[in-house]
Amino acid sequence: MEKENKINELSELGEFGLINHLTEKIKLNNSSSEYGIGDDAAVLYYGNKKTLITTDLLIEGIHFNLIYTPLKHLGYKAVVVNLSDIYAMNGQPKQITVSIAISNKFSLKTIEELYEGINLACKNYNVDLIGGDTSSSITGLAISITAIGEANKNEIVYRNGAKENDLICVSGDLGGAYMGLQLLERENKVFEANPNEQPDLIGYEYILERQLKPEAKKNVIEELNKANIKITSMIDISDGLSSEIMHICTQSKKGCKIFQDKLPVNNETIRMAKELNIEPIIPVLNGGEDYELLFTVPLNYHDKIQNINDITIIGHICKEEENKLIITNNGTGIELIAQGWKSF
Amino acid sequence: MEKENKINELSELGEFGLINHLTEKIKLNNSSSEYGIGDDAAVLYYGNKKTLITTDLLIEGIHFNLIYTPLKHLGYKAVVVNLSDIYAMNGQPKQITVSIAISNKFSLKTIEELYEGINLACKNYNVDLIGGDTSSSITGLAISITAIGEANKNEIVYRNGAKENDLICVSGDLGGAYMGLQLLERENKVFEANPNEQPDLIGYEYILERQLKPEAKKNVIEELNKANIKITSMIDISDGLSSEIMHICTQSKKGCKIFQDKLPVNNETIRMAKELNIEPIIPVLNGGEDYELLFTVPLNYHDKIQNINDITIIGHICKEEENKLIITNNGTGIELIAQGWKSF
Numbered sequence: 038m039e040k041e042n043k044i045n046e047l048s049e050l051g052e053f054g055l056i057n058h059l060t061e062k063i064k065l066n067n068s069s070s071e072y073g074i075g076d077d078a079a080v081l082y083y084g085n086k087k088t089l090i091t092t093d094l095l096i097e098g099i100h101f102n103l104i105y106t107p108l109k110h111l112g113y114k115a116v117v118v119n120l121s122d123i124y125a126m127n128g129q130p131k132q133i134t135v136s137i138a139i140s141n142k143f144s145l146k147t148i149e150e151l152y153e154g155i156n157l158a159c160k161n162y163n164v165d166l167i168g169g170d171t172s173s174s175i176t177g178l179a180i181s182i183t184a185i186g187e188a189n190k191n192e193i194v195y196r197n198g199a200k201e202n203d204l205i206c207v208s209g210d211l212g213g214a215y216m217g218l219q220l221l222e223r224e225n226k227v228f229e230a231n232p233n234e235q236p237d238l239i240g241y242e243y244i245l246e247r248q249l250k251p252e253a254k255k256n257v258i259e260e261l262n263k264a265n266i267k268i269t270s271m272i273d274i275s276d277g278l279s280s281e282i283m284h285i286c287t288q289s290k291k292g293c294k295i296f297q298d299k300l301p302v303n304n305e306t307i308r309m310a311k312e313l314n315i316e317p318i319i320p321v322l323n324g325g326e327d328y329e330l331l332f333t334v335p336l337n338y339h340d341k342i343q344n345i346n347d348i349t350i351i352g353h354i355c356k357e358e359e360n361k362l363i364i365t366n367n368g369t370g371i372e373l374i375a376q377g378w379k380s381f
Numbered sequence: 382m383e384k385e386n387k388i389n390e391l392s393e394l395g396e397f398g399l400i401n402h403l404t405e406k407i408k409l410n411n412s413s414s415e416y417g418i419g420d421d422a423a424v425l426y427y428g429n430k431k432t433l434i435t436t437d438l439l440i441e442g443i444h445f446n447l448i449y450t451p452l453k454h455l456g457y458k459a460v461v462v463n464l465s466d467i468y469a470m471n472g473q474p475k476q477i478t479v480s481i482a483i484s485n486k487f488s489l490k491t492i493e494e495l496y497e498g499i500n501l502a503c504k505n506y507n508v509d510l511i512g513g514d515t516s517s518s519i520t521g522l523a524i525s526i527t528a529i530g531e532a533n534k535n536e537i538v539y540r541n542g543a544k545e546n547d548l549i550c551v552s553g554d555l556g557g558a559y560m561g562l563q564l565l566e567r568e569n570k571v572f573e574a575n576p577n578e579q580p581d582l583i584g585y586e587y588i589l590e591r592q593l594k595p596e597a598k599k600n601v602i603e604e605l606n607k608a609n610i611k612i613t614s615m616i617d618i619s620d621g622l623s624s625e626i627m628h629i630c631t632q633s634k635k636g637c638k639i640f641q642d643k644l645p646v647n648n649e650t651i652r653m654a655k656e657l658n659i660e661p662i663i664p665v666l667n668g669g670e671d672y673e674l675l676f677t678v679p680l681n682y683h684d685k686i687q688n689i690n691d692i693t694i695i696g697h698i699c700k701e702e703e704n705k706l707i708i709t710n711n712g713t714g715i716e717l718i719a720q721g722w723k724s725f
Binding site for chain 2: 053071072075076077078079080081082083084085087088089090091092093094096097098099100121122123125126128132134136137138167168169170172173174175176177179181183184185186188190193195196197271272273288375
């Protein structure tokens, strides 16, 4: 009966009705957003600036589990992970498009919650929602977001500009999002075994927030630009530090040394790792989804960097033939391995 | 055993390997494509032009049926339907991003076929593939494409510019793609009932191509611009003539009269409709997926329009209070109804 109501709600609205309902309050705030939702395409005008484009496709059961992911957080995160890519080019995100495919297991209310999260992220990062596509799906939820941003000419930072002796820096701390996910998975299993058992999440608010409601590091970019620091290469940490640092090294044709004892990690991350018998270095190197920024700067910015909160120097760039190494706490050099995504 | 091989192929390649494999031959041809695949975001530079953005999300089982859709055609069509939206703004498509989610029922070969179609469309329309996302899915195939294009300032054509007495024009013919789909569905049912039965598609090549391998009407836009015809409003026909003309009228705050006897329709479309006991006017008005252009021009362009091949004048714009009517062959005026998409 409830299911029938759900189907009726969405089918009564129809495609155009649903789009209108979800987008009627949307206003455009950026001067580069000339025309948003309502025509065959959106119109942007970046004048003399360069345009940045990035896109992500999120699939239920692969990228998120709706059993423990609030829809509002999911919408928020889906936007933020794309904005993070724009910041990682030293750009400013200005617009997004959002496409969703929903099955009839979703009520109008759940779709509204998803859009609440999307709209909140747009508000917090001053980004305009300018278009998208809404369709049905046979099975789960799919969300595809494209973010569009701007950058001044000559200020775009690629992955390929790291030079020998550059400092390798990272914002925030690492591994928290992954340990948050492990905690959610554990509690989900407990719940499946005994639905009367309440999930035990107290004391782990930080890593849960890292997993469920990450933020893009807009402030880090602002601080670096304010301090006139020339970034030579940059990437955001979505697949894990190890994998990202290898992208920078490979594209810059360089090697690197990073030091285990320098890697920033939150206490909750360490505690959770120990509770689950995982070495904390594993999530720190390969956890992913932290959306922190990994970047390199010339050595002479050492003091300026140290004056900025929330940035840690974790190593330096070497010649290509010196390989990509992590120096462990006992002084041994171990080759880094890219994990990437192995979900096939 | 075959399934195991498939999984191994993709899992051996991994995410980065698959992306490299699919994109290694991609070159950028447009001067506005500054940097494509390989960083957090692509970089575009449109200088003094305006940027157009449109996006579509295609889901297996909703938008396509792989039983009768060759992967190469699917890739081609997925690109073309987005380019069509850029042309419908009087713009030139220049770049696309492509995201796919694939389940392990797909082999590397099928994914390659999909990309062959994508690459062919890029080549035919001179569009650069600049980025995307590749992930796995639990069930079927999902394809999300975003097209980016450019337009000169003041030359963009919206849906809201139709004026009273403007001529309503349409390119090509209507209803073919829908009847092609009906034919494929019928033959699929025959095949399901008796797998030894060969599908009978002879004599219906045109409507099959309309469904499986549509083209965007680049040439129509070129002809109109060459003839210096001022288009007042435009939309591409993806949901059916009826629905699209109502978008133009609603957004322009106008009414319209279109004439049944003027509506362009191919003989194969009529033949197939009759074979299936469908009134041909149904697919012509509500069929969708024709990707023809529907547009309005001031009355004084009447002769110029008539000199262009492949364009038919089907009616004119009226005052809003005169409603949106189709005048049937017996002279009766009937209110148009938007069909849109009712797949929920």
